[in-house]
Amino acid sequence: MKSNNPSGLSRRTLAKAGIFGAAAAPLLAACGDDSNEGDGDLDFWWWGSEPRHEYTQQIIDAFLAKNEGITIKPSPADFSGYWDALNVSVSGNNTPDVMQQDEKYLRDYADKNALLPLEELDIDLSEVEESIIQSGQLDGKTYGIATGVNAIALxxxxxxxxxxxLTIPDDTTWTWADFVRFTSDLSSGGDAIGNSGVSFNNESLFNVFARQKGESLYTPEGGLGFSEATMTEWWQMVIELRDAGATPAASKVVEGYAAGQDQAPLATGTGVTEFYWTNQIGAIQSVLDSELLLLRVPGESEAAQPGMFLKSAMFWSVARTTSDKEAAGKFVDFLLNSDESLDLTLGDKGLPSNLAQRERILPNLPADQQIGADFIAAITPGLSEPPPVPPVGAGAVGDIMLGLYESLLFDQTTPEETAALFIEQVSAEIG
Known part of the structure; x- marks a missing residue:
């Protein structure tokens, strides 16, 4: 993978280079460039692992080979460092021309007027489903185009x-009560814990639970869309799982969460089940060196409405201040629609939003990604519309939920208190 050469970068790119180190980030605010002169010089930011960085550079090289006169300055980062740097860069009016975006932050950056409505660019969306396009829209304008879709699964x-x-349960009919019994029986009948408990602080998983009851984590207007009773029931189930031995003691849950995906109980063979996104199965299987199965989230068969949904894995967005709209549009179109891009990306950013490309690459997917693709194909006919774009402030919800989850596990709060505190603290964040 190529690395940035500071001596060869433009003033705009140098100002943005803080993505590689927090120490440099405060300097970004000193510079700004609101020009739109069409110079063909694009700064491109993304987050991910080293393999993603490597194939993304190959995509850049393939694009440049077909588009003389355009230059791209790559800026890869890990997830947490990416958002720290992007926040500072946007504050300094130095938003990267093309960037990955996440649903938790899309509304935030759109409201900051940092993102360009993509209707202003020449990007072919003819092979993208309307519901997927809508997942990146706010007030009728498109601020992000989904790279692909995935789904949460057990x-x-x-x-x-x-x-x-034991035997694998029928995931087309099982309930949350069945899940509690299954994971409890796994813990008592074997040497591994039934469920590591590391994902019950995941707001997306709770959102499935709420949607099953006809509610939702957020409303389209940006408020909370679930009742306190529903969240209390969620936390009560968490305590039931712990007390039944389905999940480990509180300290072990915290250790498992802190260890990260590669060292969590499922990946190390000390846990039997865990909730993850479908595009994560390959990384976990590679660490475990054993095959995994994907099951539907419990409770779908008895739900008031389907709780599961196809999530936009991430988005491509363009800066309002991009120096070259035409070049930025060409690049996003290439990322979304070209054979070269999708042959390298495959399912790493979810199954491609471009349906024709999705069908084309299916035979070429690695075995682990094929498992996720087959699962998504099986569940899609029964799904309802995806949730609305999260409100401004949603990026803080994960930390809030984790802190309250830990307090609950250590019996510092009751399920009722935990639900009330969640609503209070999240309401303060999202306004």
Missing amino acids: LVNPALVEAAG
Whole structure:
């Protein structure tokens, strides 16, 4: 992968280079460039792992080979460092021309007038479903185009299920009560914990639970869309799982969460089940060196409405201040629609939003990504519309939920108190 050469960068790009180090970030605010002169010089920011950085550079090279006169300055980062740097860069009016965006922050940056409505660019969306386009829209304007879609699922280690003397449940009919019994039986019948408990602080998983009751984490207007009773029931189930031995003691749950995906119980073979996104199965299987199964989230068959949904894995967005709209549009179109881009990306950013490309690459997907693709194909006919774009302030919700989850596990708060505190603290963040 190529690295940035500071001596060869433009003033705009140098100002943005703080993505590589927090120490440089405060300097960004000193510079700004609101020009739109069409110079073909694009700064491109994304987050991800080293393999993503490597293939993204190959995509850049393929694009440049077809588009003489355009230059692209790559700025890869890890997830947390990316948002710290982007926040500072936007504050200094130095937004990167083309960037990855996440649903939690899309409204925030659109409201800051940092993002360009993509209707102003020549990007072919003819092969993208309307519901997927709408997932990046606010007030009728498109501020992000989904790279692809994924879904939350229960990953299960079938070898450990067999070792516990159990069988895989029918995920088309099982309930949350069935899930509690299954994971409790796994813990008592084998040497691994039934469920590591590391994902019950995941607001997307709670959103599935709320949607099953005809509610939602957020409303389209940006408020909270669930009742206190529904969240209390969620936390009560968490305590039931802990007390039944389905999940480990509080300290072990915290350790598992802090260890990260690669060292969490499912990946190390000390846990049998865990909720993850479908595009994460490959990384976990590679660490575990064993095959996993994907099951639907419990409760779908008895739900008031389908809770599961296809989530936009991430988005492509363009800066309002981009120096070259035409070049930025060409690049996003290439990322979204070209054979070269999708042959390299495959399912890493979710199954491609471009339906024709999705169909084309399916035979070429690695075995682990094929599992996710098959799962999405199986569940899609029964899904309802995806949730609305989260409100401004949603980026803080994960930390709020984690802190309250830990307090609950250590019996510092009751389920009722935890639900009330969540509503109070999140309401303060989203206004």
